[in-house]
Amino acid sequence: MSISVQNLSKRFGDFVALKNVNLEVPSDSLTALLGPSGSGKTTLLRIISGLESADEGSILFKDEDVTTRSARDREVGFVFQHYALFRHMTVFENVAFGMRVRNSPNNEVRERVNELLHLVRLEGLGQRYPSELSGGQRQRVALARALAVKPRMLLLDEPFGALDAKVRQELRTWLRKLHEEMHVTTVFVTHDQEEAFEMADQVVVMSQGHIEQTGTPQAVFDNPATSFVMDFLGNVNVFHGRVQSGRVQMGPFSLQYDEYQHEEPRDATAYVRPHELDIDRSPSQASLLGKIKQINPAGSVLKVRVAVEEFGVELNVDVTHYRAKQLELKLNDIVYVHPRSVRVFMPETDYVI
Amino acid sequence: MHGNSVRTQKTAGKMVANEPLWFRVLLISLCYLIALVLIIVPLIYVFVQAFSEGFSGWWNNLFNDAETRHSVFLTLIVVPLAVLVNTVCGVAAAWTLTKFKFPGRTLLMTALDLPFAVSPVVAGLMFVLLYNLRTGYFAPLLNSMGFKIIFAWPGLVMATMFVTIPFVARELIPLMQALGDDEELAAVSLGASPWQIFWRVTLPNIKWGLLFGVIQCNARAIGEFGAVYVVSGRIERETYTMALRVEKLFQDYNNPGSYAVASVLTLMALSTLVLKIILERMVAASMEQSSSE
Numbered sequence: 001m002s003i004s005v006q007n008l009s010k011r012f013g014d015f016v017a018l019k020n021v022n023l024e025v026p027s028d029s030l031t032a033l034l035g036p037s038g039s040g041k042t043t044l045l046r047i048i049s050g051l052e053s054a055d056e057g058s059i060l061f062k063d064e065d066v067t068t069r070s071a072r073d074r075e076v077g078f079v080f081q082h083y084a085l086f087r088h089m090t091v092f093e094n095v096a097f098g099m100r101v102r103n104s105p106n107n108e109v110r111e112r113v114n115e116l117l118h119l120v121r122l123e124g125l126g127q128r129y130p131s132e133l134s135g136g137q138r139q140r141v142a143l144a145r146a147l148a149v150k151p152r153m154l155l156l157d158e159p160f161g162a163l164d165a166k167v168r169q170e171l172r173t174w175l176r177k178l179h180e181e182m183h184v185t186t187v188f189v190t191h192d193q194e195e196a197f198e199m200a201d202q203v204v205v206m207s208q209g210h211i212e213q214t215g216t217p218q219a220v221f222d223n224p225a226t227s228f229v230m231d232f233l234g235n236v237n238v239f240h241g242r243v244q245s246g247r248v249q250m251g252p253f254s255l256q257y258d259e260y261q262h263e264e265p266r267d268a269t270a271y272v273r274p275h276e277l278d279i280d281r282s283p284s285q286a287s288l289l290g291k292i293k294q295i296n297p298a299g300s301v302l303k304v305r306v307a308v309e310e311f312g313v314e315l316n317v318d319v320t321h322y323r324a325k326q327l328e329l330k331l332n333d334i335v336y337v338h339p340r341s342v343r344v345f346m347p348e349t350d351y352v353i
Numbered sequence: 354m355h356g357n358s359v360r361t362q363k364t365a366g367k368m369v370a371n372e373p374l375w376f377r378v379l380l381i382s383l384c385y386l387i388a389l390v391l392i393i394v395p396l397i398y399v400f401v402q403a404f405s406e407g408f409s410g411w412w413n414n415l416f417n418d419a420e421t422r423h424s425v426f427l428t429l430i431v432v433p434l435a436v437l438v439n440t441v442c443g444v445a446a447a448w449t450l451t452k453f454k455f456p457g458r459t460l461l462m463t464a465l466d467l468p469f470a471v472s473p474v475v476a477g478l479m480f481v482l483l484y485n486l487r488t489g490y491f492a493p494l495l496n497s498m499g500f501k502i503i504f505a506w507p508g509l510v511m512a513t514m515f516v517t518i519p520f521v522a523r524e525l526i527p528l529m530q531a532l533g534d535d536e537e538l539a540a541v542s543l544g545a546s547p548w549q550i551f552w553r554v555t556l557p558n559i560k561w562g563l564l565f566g567v568i569q570c571n572a573r574a575i576g577e578f579g580a581v582y583v584v585s586g587r588i589e590r591e592t593y594t595m596a597l598r599v600e601k602l603f604q605d606y607n608n609p610g611s612y613a614v615a616s617v618l619t620l621m622a623l624s625t626l627v628l629k630i631i632l633e634r635m636v637a638a639s640m641e642q643s644s645s646e
Binding site for chain 2: 002049050051070071072073074075077080082084085086087088089097098100101102124145146149192
């Protein structure tokens with residue numbers, strides 16, 4: 001079932017949690033609401049679920065306006081950050097709760113609960129209490145409980161926030177697979193860009209109560225709409241410079257920049273991702289001279305920190321193991337760094353003028 | 354809060370004692386002395402006096418005296434009524450104060466403690482001034498309804514309620530704050546009605562704390578003297594509760610009778626104490642369970 005959020009605003013006292021948010025979640029998709037804490041992502045999720053009410057705007061499930069409907073009647077599966085399992089009930093009764101309050105017949109409840117416990121791979125743990133389970137198991141019980149009443153959609157608030165790295169990785173892969181099997185429209189909140197990019201069909205980047213960008217992970221990563229998105233999606237190197245007459249000038253770099261053709265110079269900021277920087281032993285046009293301060297292996301790449309004295313900055317450069325071996329990189333080596341691509345953002349007010 | 358006291362006891366066991374021996378011995382002896390003089394000796398003395406005429410004397414004093422019998426009966430009416438009303442109100446108050454944010458919330462929270470601070474005699478006097486049938490503020494209304502509060506059992510219930518109202522709410526508020534409202538929200542999203550949420554989620558989570566509060570409330574209600582004394586008007590076979598009866602018998606130089614009733618009150622208190630210890634462990638366990646999640 002598709003979700004449509006229209007002109008949604010919400011305040012908590014003086015704090016603006018959401019301002020005029022518009023969002024379309026396609027049916028059967030897996031959507032991530034991504035943003036730092038305080039960006040309004042959890043508030044948005046709770047308003048969709050009906051646990052929180054909006055000050056303005058409306059929520060549509062498919063074509064049906066549910067804005068004034070209570071959470072009780074929205075038929076939404078909600079998974080809480082800290083699971084919120086019923087601590088005095090067994091795993092079985094937790095999962096059965098939604099059916100019990102609807103007075104479903106006993107045999108139906110038993111059948112459905114066992115089916116779900118199988119789905120979340122917790123067969124045989126039905127008689128345990130939540131306190132006797134690990135974090136990952138509790139999370140799966142919470143998921144089974146939400147799915148038991150056949151919700152029209154599944155909303156997850158920081159589903160893996162409280163788990164350790166290995167369990168988190170396993171559950172991500174598992175949830176993605178589960179989503180492909182079930183075809184339930186799913187929205188989850190996360191502050192972890194890696195998690196969002198790995199799992200979602202659609203990523204919604206939020207900041208300070210509004211949506212910065214919506215798109216597929218690839219589209220958002222390759223073409224960040226704003227400097228915030230660029231900054232938030234992992235490590236970037238930042239250069240301050242100016243634009244003038246279709247070119248951008250950053251110290252020794254001069255690159256073409258067609259978006260700004262005026263003759264009057266303007267301040268601008270350029271962003272370069274670590275993997276978009278090349279290290280070499282010899283200078284090329286537009287390269288920076290620097291000294292290697294640190295080399296750390298991080299998975300498939302080496303993270304190299306290069307101090308550039310001329311700018312007074314330290315650059316983060318991702319180098320493949322192969323390239324590093326080729327160049328025989330060592331600490332305190334003098335190297336040349338040059339960017340393969342640069343993204344330029346001017347402060348928004350400049351556009352207005 | 355009892356949960357804290359349990360935790361302190363645990364840490365106290367691990368505490369390294371680095372004070373000199375003579376100092377420790379002095380402090381510990383002092384504690385024992387105080388307990389002996391103020392608690393243990395009087396406690397034993399109550400029973401010694403109560404049974405001074407043997408078991409049959411004790412039995413006679415309790416059940417073959419029509420006035421004493423009536424006081425037991427009256428206590429058995431007044432106390433459960435007051436406890437019942439206070440339990441319902443206490444749960445409602447704790448629910449309101451922890452689940453909602455509204456103006457005056459802190460004020461209400463403080464007001465709940467007022468009965469502990471105000472002298473019971475003053476509380477009783479307050480009720481007399483407000484509800485007496487001749488000069489009271491509500492006298493016209495009460496007269497027209499033909500309802501007597503002061504110098505009658507409704508007054509006794511009201512005075513008892515006033516004195517014991519904080520117990521249940523004070524017990525539940527910290528517990529419910531620690532539990533949070535995530536489970537209730539989860540129940541809402543699963544389609545439960547408010548009534549179902551209360552009975553299936555909230556109540557099972559607070560049951561030990563609630564029972565603990567009720568028992569404390571009950572113990573205090575049985576023993577209440579000051580406020581009840583003022584509103585009762587001391588009418589034989591009408592407004593004498595057990596606590597009042599103890600004093601009356603004592604004034605009449607009927608020591609064995611007085612101590613017999615007192616011994617029953619003491620026994621009730623002792624059993625409350627045992628129950629309290631058991632429940633304290635239950636509550637602490639459920640609190641620990643909540644903090645581990």
